[in-house]
Amino acid sequence: MTKNRVNLAVGIFLMLVFVLLLFSFQVRQTELAIVTTFEKVTRTVNQPGFNFKWPWPVQKVYYLDRRVQNLETKLEETLTKDSRNLLISVYAGWAISDPARFFPNFPGASLAEAGRRLDEMIRSKKNETVGLHEFRRFISTDEKELKFGEIELEILNKVRPEALANYGIEVKFIRIKRLGLPESITQKVFDRMQKERQRLVQKFQGEGESRATEIKTAADRDRDKLLAEADAEATRIRGQGDLEAARAYEVFQQKPDLAILLLKLQALEETLKERTTLVLDQQTPPFDLLRDTNAPGIRR
Amino acid sequence: MSEQPQQPRKGPPGATRLRLTPAAPVEDAGSQALSEALRSSFFLVKIAMVLLALYFCCSNFKFVSEQERAVVLRFGRPVGEGEAALAGPGLLMAFPYPIDEVVSLPAAQILSAASSVGWYMEDPRTTAAGAAVPPRPTLNPVQDGYTLTGDGNIIHVKATLRYRVIEPIKFYFNFTNSAELVTNALNNALYHASARFTVDDALRRNLAGLQEKVAARTEELLREQDLGAQVQQVDLVTAPPRQVKEAFDQVTAAENQRSELINEAEGYANNILSRAKGEAEARRNRGLADRTRLVTEVEAEARYFKELLPSYNQGPELFARRLQAETLGRVMTNAQEKFFLPARADGQPREVRLQLSREAQKPKAALETPKPAGHSH
Numbered sequence: 001m002t003k004n005r006v007n008l009a010v011g012i013f014l015m016l017v018f019v020l021l022l023f024s025f026q027v028r029q030t031e032l033a034i035v036t037t038f039e040k041v042t043r044t045v046n047q048p049g050f051n052f053k054w055p056w057p058v059q060k061v062y063y064l065d066r067r068v069q070n071l072e073t074k075l076e077e078t079l080t081k082d083s084r085n086l087l088i089s090v091y092a093g094w095a096i097s098d099p100a101r102f103f104p105n106f107p108g109a110s111l112a113e114a115g116r117r118l119d120e121m122i123r124s125k126k127n128e129t130v131g132l133h134e135f136r137r138f139i140s141t142d143e144k145e146l147k148f149g150e151i152e153l154e155i156l157n158k159v160r161p162e163a164l165a166n167y168g169i170e171v172k173f174i175r176i177k178r179l180g181l182p183e184s185i186t187q188k189v190f191d192r193m194q195k196e197r198q199r200l201v202q203k204f205q206g207e208g209e210s211r212a213t214e215i216k217t218a219a220d221r222d223r224d225k226l227l228a229e230a231d232a233e234a235t236r237i238r239g240q241g242d243l244e245a246a247r248a249y250e251v252f253q254q255k256p257d258l259a260i261l262l263l264k265l266q267a268l269e270e271t272l273k274e275r276t277t278l279v280l281d282q283q284t285p286p287f288d289l290l291r292d293t294n295a296p297g298i299r300r
Numbered sequence: 301m302s303e304q305p306q307q308p309r310k311g312p313p314g315a316t317r318l319r320l321t322p323a324a325p326v327e328d329a330g331s332q333a334l335s336e337a338l339r340s341s342f343f344l345v346k347i348a349m350v351l352l353a354l355y356f357c358c359s360n361f362k363f364v365s366e367q368e369r370a371v372v373l374r375f376g377r378p379v380g381e382g383e384a385a386l387a388g389p390g391l392l393m394a395f396p397y398p399i400d401e402v403v404s405l406p407a408a409q410i411l412s413a414a415s416s417v418g419w420y421m422e423d424p425r426t427t428a429a430g431a432a433v434p435p436r437p438t439l440n441p442v443q444d445g446y447t448l449t450g451d452g453n454i455i456h457v458k459a460t461l462r463y464r465v466i467e468p469i470k471f472y473f474n475f476t477n478s479a480e481l482v483t484n485a486l487n488n489a490l491y492h493a494s495a496r497f498t499v500d501d502a503l504r505r506n507l508a509g510l511q512e513k514v515a516a517r518t519e520e521l522l523r524e525q526d527l528g529a530q531v532q533q534v535d536l537v538t539a540p541p542r543q544v545k546e547a548f549d550q551v552t553a554a555e556n557q558r559s560e561l562i563n564e565a566e567g568y569a570n571n572i573l574s575r576a577k578g579e580a581e582a583r584r585n586r587g588l589a590d591r592t593r594l595v596t597e598v599e600a601e602a603r604y605f606k607e608l609l610p611s612y613n614q615g616p617e618l619f620a621r622r623l624q625a626e627t628l629g630r631v632m633t634n635a636q637e638k639f640f641l642p643a644r645a646d647g648q649p650r651e652v653r654l655q656l657s658r659e660a661q662k663p664k665a666a667l668e669t670p671k672p673a674g675h676s677h
Contacts, residue, residue, distance in 0.1 A: 021398065026375050026376040026398070027376050028373060028376035028401070029373060029376060029377060029378055029469070029473045030473050030474075031376070047377075048373075048375075048376040048377040048378075049375050049376055049377045050375035050376070065476070066474075067473070067474055067475050067476045068474060068475045068476065068481075068525075069476050070475075070476060070477050070480055070481060070484075072484070075441055075442075087441050091481075091484045091487075091488075093475075093481060093525060138448075138495060139448045139449065139450050139452065139494075139495040139496075140450050140495070140496065141450035141451055141496060141497070141498055142450075143496060146450075146495060146496055148491075148492055148495055148496075149492070172525065173521075173524065173525055175484070175485070175488045175521065176488055176491055176492075177417065177484055177487050177488060177491075178417050178445070178487065178491065179447070179448055179491050179495075180439075180441045180445075180446065180448070181441075181448070181454070182441075183438045183439065183440055183441060184438065186438045186439040186454060187437055187438045189452070189453065189454050190437070190438075190454070190541065190543045190544050192452075192453075193453050193454070193499070193540075193541075193544045193547065194544050194547045196453075197544065197547035197548060197550060197551050198547065198550075200551045200554070201550050201551055201554040204551065204554035204555050204557070204558045205554055205557070205558070207558055208554075208557055208558030208559075208560075208561035208562060209561060211558070211561070211562050211565065212561040212562055212564065212565035213565070214565075215562065215565035215566055215568075215569050216565050216568055216569060218569065219565075219568060219569030219570075219572045219573055220572065222569075222572075222573055222576070223572050223573060223575075223576035226573075226576045226577060226579075226580045227576055227579060227580055227583070229580065230579070230580030230581070230583040230584050231583055233583075233584050233587065234583045234584050234586060234587025234588075234590075235587065236587075237584070237587035237588050237590075237591050238587050238590050238591055238594075240591055241590060241591030241592070241594045241595050242594070244591075244594075244595045244598075245594050245595055245597075245598040248595070248598040248599050248601075248602040249598060249602070251602040251605055251606060252602070252605060254609060255605075255609055255612065255613075257616065258605065258608060258609065258612045258616075258620075259605060261620055261623065261624075262601070262604070262605060262608070262623075265623060265624065265627040266601075268627060268628075268631065269627055269630060269631060272631045272634065272635060273634060274634075275636050276631070276634065276635040276636060276637075277635065277636060277637040277638075277639070278631070278632065278635045278637070278638045278639065279638075279639040279640075279641060279652065280638065280639065280640050280641065281640075281641045281642070281650070282640075282641075282642050287640060
């Protein structure tokens, strides 16, 4: 009879599993659940995991997507506060945060329908917000003027409470996806850019020439200065030399006759140094020795 | 799915019931054979049941390949946090269905996103000449993307982003399309960053700065949106609109020309200055040399004079003669040609005719002739 008992145990175990399945449900990481009792929402489950319920037909479980849904608005023209046309599109992330409020609003818990309604709401809030700011709040080289991120937050802050109250949707973020200008305006921007470029070309050309001239003249000036300084220095050095020489010349004062003689002789030797042809007569000592009579002064 | 556990339950009770029937006394061989056949077929059914049960128990055993990773959801909730939640590659043993669920994800945790909202539509057509079709004078916002710079200009920007999934549970389970959100974050960053740059900075002067801003903004958005991803690298390409590209090229050319002119001028300046320095040094040195020469010469003369002075003082006339003779002697020795003209007997000055036809000696010879003539008078 042991065989029967094993069979019975298996049977009871399987029965228990079956009953447990009837009395429980799981919520996956990506889901939210609503439990209805006789078709009336009585409980919402926001956390993934294992849960108990009464079996059908007493309680029914509906699953909703818990994940963040993407939404992008069309690129559309919006007037800024200073009446300039701006093309703007934003993207947003939203998720069902209050299933009990979301569920009755959308038949079959349609995410697409919810997305459409949210899109309308975001667009109207976006246009409203953009209309409150000047064009320069969107693009500016001045960090203080630029309010890019602030405008995004402003739209979010307008949409968020309304979406939550009306649809049980939590809008997680709204950010600008694209910015643009109307097509006809791009032509004007190009014209302006063209002019600006031409101005830059002229500026660079002028700058190049003037800088080059500046550098060259500065170099010339520096050269002249260097040379003048060097000349001055050389003259000063030579002056020193003259001074020292003059000091040495003082010695000659002791016997000017000798000094003059020495200078003369030196000059003579200097001038007759190289490849000289000398023509001498008998007057010049020591050739006076070669005169007719050896005795000097005989003919005089 | 609730039928699955029911299946094995149906078998055993039926088998018990049927096994009782052969207990009745049946004599005829026909019914005995039938009961034999039934018994063996029930045995086969039993084996099938056990196998089925085994298969069911192992139904969530999975071989995770190198290219994928698996996440185990226990009662719907992922097991493990962050990157630890990823199992594999290798054998993964999880409980069968109602308890565990195995979800496989791609193994690559470094992904890339590309943004082209700031780029114009590339026209694949070309003209007959092979050149690209000239762009229309305006930008149609539906086709052509662009961003606006802080100074109100239009530029084209495209970017590629490499990012790393650091929290796969968040990235894969909390968003319907997280990759698109990353791309949109990058799109936003492009507009956010170019809105504060001037056109010249964005295009040439500070592309790295723009890139840095884009990366920082993307990172900020990924964190704010809790995507569980981290920016690794952003690559940017910027370009002026094709409609005004020529004007931009002209500016670049003008700028190059400017630097060329300046470089040339600087080259000239360097050359001039180094030469001037050399020349200045040379002039200074010449001065020094002159001084040294003068001083040494004069000193030598002075020394010579001092040496001679005592001898001269002893007999000036004689000493002078001697010096004179010595000097003349030296001069004579050095002279190449010497002519001696004795005085004429009648005492008249002698007339000398010189033919001066020699090349370099001309001035010297001319200089020397008057001297003896002068002496002769």
